[in-house]
Amino acid sequence: MGSKSAVPPSDGDLREFLAVGRGTSVLIVGTLVLFGASFLSRVLIVRGYSLAVWGDFNLGIALTGLLSLLALLGLDQAAARSLSFERDPAIRRSIVRSTVAVATASGVIASVATYVLAGPIAQLFHDPGLAGIFQIFSVTVGFGVMSLMLAALFQGFEDAAPNAAFNQILNPVLFVGAVALAVGFHWGFTWVVVGYAVAEGVALAALSAYALVRLPERIPRAATGNPHRPRIWPLAVSFWGVGSLAFITAFADTLILGAYRPAADVGFYSAAMTLARVLLVANGALTYIYLPVAARLARSGNLEMLRATYLTGTRWSLLLVTPGFLVFTLLPGPSLTAVFGPAYGGSTGALQILGVAAFASVVVGPANACQAGLGEVRTLLGATAAASAANVALSFTLIPLLGVLGAAIAWGVARGMYPGLGLIVLHRRYGVMPFQRTLLRPLAFTLGVCTPVFLAIGRMNPPPWAVFPAAAFGCAVAVLALVVTRSVVPGDLAFARGVEALAGRPLPALHRLLRGGIRVTPAGGATP
Numbered sequence: 001m002g003s004k005s006a007v008p009p010s011d012g013d014l015r016e017f018l019a020v021g022r023g024t025s026v027l028i029v030g031t032l033v034l035f036g037a038s039f040l041s042r043v044l045i046v047r048g049y050s051l052a053v054w055g056d057f058n059l060g061i062a063l064t065g066l067l068s069l070l071a072l073l074g075l076d077q078a079a080a081r082s083l084s085f086e087r088d089p090a091i092r093r094s095i096v097r098s099t100v101a102v103a104t105a106s107g108v109i110a111s112v113a114t115y116v117l118a119g120p121i122a123q124l125f126h127d128p129g130l131a132g133i134f135q136i137f138s139v140t141v142g143f144g145v146m147s148l149m150l151a152a153l154f155q156g157f158e159d160a161a162p163n164a165a166f167n168q169i170l171n172p173v174l175f176v177g178a179v180a181l182a183v184g185f186h187w188g189f190t191w192v193v194v195g196y197a198v199a200e201g202v203a204l205a206a207l208s209a210y211a212l213v214r215l216p217e218r219i220p221r222a223a224t225g226n227p228h229r230p231r232i233w234p235l236a237v238s239f240w241g242v243g244s245l246a247f248i249t250a251f252a253d254t255l256i257l258g259a260y261r262p263a264a265d266v267g268f269y270s271a272a273m274t275l276a277r278v279l280l281v282a283n284g285a286l287t288y289i290y291l292p293v294a295a296r297l298a299r300s301g302n303l304e305m306l307r308a309t310y311l312t313g314t315r316w317s318l319l320l321v322t323p324g325f326l327v328f329t330l331l332p333g334p335s336l337t338a339v340f341g342p343a344y345g346g347s348t349g350a351l352q353i354l355g356v357a358a359f360a361s362v363v364v365g366p367a368n369a370c371q372a373g374l375g376e377v378r379t380l381l382g383a384t385a386a387a388s389a390a391n392v393a394l395s396f397t398l399i400p401l402l403g404v405l406g407a408a409i410a411w412g413v414a415r416g417m418y419p420g421l422g423l424i425v426l427h428r429r430y431g432v433m434p435f436q437r438t439l440l441r442p443l444a445f446t447l448g449v450c451t452p453v454f455l456a457i458g459r460m461n462p463p464p465w466a467v468f469p470a471a472a473f474g475c476a477v478a479v480l481a482l483v484v485t486r487s488v489v490p491g492d493l494a495f496a497r498g499v500e501a502l503a504g505r506p507l508p509a510l511h512r513l514l515r516g517g518i519r520v521t522p523a524g525g526a527t528p
Contacts, residue, residue, distance in 0.1 A: 037172035039339065041179045042274060045192060046267075046340050048183035055263030056130060058270040060193065062251045063121070064114070064137045068144030069247045071110035074240030075099045076152035077291065077372060081239075082232050083156025084292035084373070085299050092219045095232055096153055107145035114138035125258050136193045143200040147171075150204075150211045157218050158292045160285075162210060171203035239372070241381050246368075248388035249414045253407040256395040261403055269404045271340045272347040273411075276354035279324050282317040283362045287369040294373025306370070307432050312489055314365035314434040315442075319482070321362050322446050323474025327467050328355040330454040338464035350408040357412030360420075363443075365434040367422035376425060383421035387414040438489050442481035449477050 046054050079099045083092055114121075115138040122130035151163035178195025181187070254273070258266045290313060297306045328335050332348035332355075371380040391414035398406030426432035450473070457470060482488050 034168040034172050037169075037176045039274070041172065041176045043339060044176075044179045044183050046271070046344075048179075049189055049192075052263040052267070053189050055258070055266035055270065056127070056133060057189075057192070058254065058266055059125060059130065059258050059263070060133050060137045062254050063134065064141050064144065066244075066247050066251060066255075067110055067114055067141045068107075068148070069243045070240075071106045071141060071145050072103060072148055072240070072243065073106055074236040074243055075103050076148045076155075077239040077243065078232050078236035079149070080152045080156040080292055081295050081372060081375075083153065084158065084295040089220050095156075096215060096219060099153075099232070099236075100149060103145055103149040107142035110145065111138050111142035114141050127263070132190070133193055136190070136197055139197050140200045143197070143204050147200070147204050147207060150207050153211065153215060155288065156292055158289065158296075160289050162207060162214075163288070166203050166207035166210065170206060171199050174199035174202055239377065242368075242372075242377070242384050245381070245384040245388040246418070249384065249391050249418055250411075252388065252391045253395045253399070253411045253414075256392070257399055257404070257407045260399050265404055268344060268347040269350060269407055271336060271344045272351040272354055272404075272408065275328055275335060275339065275351055276358045279321050279328070279355060279358040279362065282320040283366065286313045286317050287366040290366045291369040291373045294370045295375075296373075298374045303430055306430065310365055310370060310426075310432050311434050311436060311439065314363070315439050315487075315489070317362050317365075318439065318443060319478050321359060322443065322478050323450075323471050325355055325359040326447075326450050326454050326474050327471050328352070329359075330451070331458050331462070331467055331470060334462055334464045334467045338467050347404060350404045353405070353408040353412050357415045360416050361418065363434070364419040364423050365432075367419040367426055367432075370426055370432065371422050374426075374430070376429075379425045380422060383418060383425070386421060387418040390414045390417055438487040441485035442478070442487045445481040445485050446474070446478045449481075450474050 042054075045057060079095055082095050086092055086095070115135050118134035118138065119128070119131045121134055122128055147167050151167055154160070154162045175196055178199060179192055182189075182191040182195060254266065254269065257269055290309075293309065294306060297303070297309075329352045332351040333345050336344045336347060336351060368380060368383070371377075371383075391410050394410035394413055395407060398409055400406075402409070423432070423434075453473070454470060457466060
């Protein structure tokens with residue numbers, strides 16, 4: 001046990017927590033806007049068009065997302081890891097130039113191929129009418145490649161702001177406006193797809209202009225003359241495999257459901273999945289910024305700080321995710337009705353399965369990003385392959401029998417395997433383990449207090465709006481749990497600074513609250 005006195009971490013330790021906390025905070029804000037805008041746009045589509053159209057839209061999104069990742073060739077993650085690991089300006093410039101050139105060519109080729117093959121692809125889903133939708137979506141394949149590539153270059157410098165500002169805020173906000181116009185003026189669904197492509201194009205243009213101005217500041221022309229060259233191309237091939245398989249893990253169930261079941265079933269399932277992915281918001285933000293942080297810590301050999309930041313980041317994710325998990329799994333009917341309307345109440349079972357799986361993956365922490373940052377690409381590739389194979393096999397087995405529930409089970413198993421296998425490797429080789437008392441105690445307190453309350457609410461057949469005060473109650477209990485169980489760790493001070501930055505003013509009461517329940521070790525890390 002460490003001392004119970006409120007001793008702050010050293011300046012060096014705090015900087016490491018701040019690197020994670022600052023990037024995670026920025027991306028959480030961006031991702032919340034993304035999900036808020038995505039919710040609004042999807043609700044408008046659901047309420048303005050038929051259930052079959054909603055299913056077609058999700059098939060188009062899933063397909064073009066897969067093609068974008070395939071065309072990206074793993075260059076985004078390889079560049080982010082290499083830029084964080086390398087320090088020579090000449091090498092960094094070479095990484096930027098070569099990856100952008102290859103990604104541009106690959107994006108153009110992928111968009112053209114998707115347009116030409118839109119008809120045969122639509123036949124796979126037994127709906128020739130999808131061909132026109134896929135042709136419009138085809139341009140977003142190239143847009144997606146370049147948006148991810150440019151954001152990854154800033155990710156390599158541990159700067160999450162461009163991805164948040166352009167990909168997570170500007171793009172979805174523009175799309176909300178396009179959908180609102182289409183629904184308000186009773187335009188056909190084709191205009192919704194056109195609006196999606198235009199929003200992607202405008203956001204990419206803005207991000208490109210920003211990169212032309214800001215990237216040269218990060219890679220000055222002065223060079224050390226170091227003849228070393230990074231192994232970026234073998235790394236890119238490995239990350240290409242990881243990214244492609246990860247997408248299969250995430251979306252194979254949706255695509256296979258579309259092949260076996262009508263578009264309406266895809267619509268039901270997509271509604272449940274949309275809510276379940278809310279639980280991955282904080283973890284996704286943490287994963288994005290943790291890859292370059294892990295690479296830098298690996299370069300310096302600071303494994304103690306690697307373990308401390310991993311634990312602290314996972315705790316932050318759980319603090320934000322646990323209330324939503326309780327709402328979606330214990331009040332699934334009101335949750336779906338509140339967002340999508342009473343017609344979607346039939347997917348409550350799927351939402352509960354998806355919610356449990358998403359929550360389990362958050363508890364494990366950013367295992368896959370940590371593996372990538374440490375250069376454990378082979379083991380990462382193996383874990384991803386196992387998870388994607390499980391999703392595909394279970395989808396083909398269960399979807400013909402169980403439909404939407406079968407798809408949810410397939411995704412849930414794969415989602416749990418993906419980070420779980422990675423954590424096993426990290427624990428054995430680097431001693432990384434999030435399941436410590438400073439995580440488990442507040443989690444147990446929150447679940448113990450909220451579960452009977454939420455079950456009681458569910459028995460009273462509450463109106464849909466009841467999920468919002470229930471979620472607020474869960475958030476309050478989750479914060480209180482940190483103090484009651486004396487589970488505040490020094491890295492939480494970085495979280496407080498991030499909140500102060502967002503608020504634009506100091507918050508001394510928050511600091512006093514955190515310091516009153518802090519647990520430290522001499523190195524400033526968390527006690528187990």
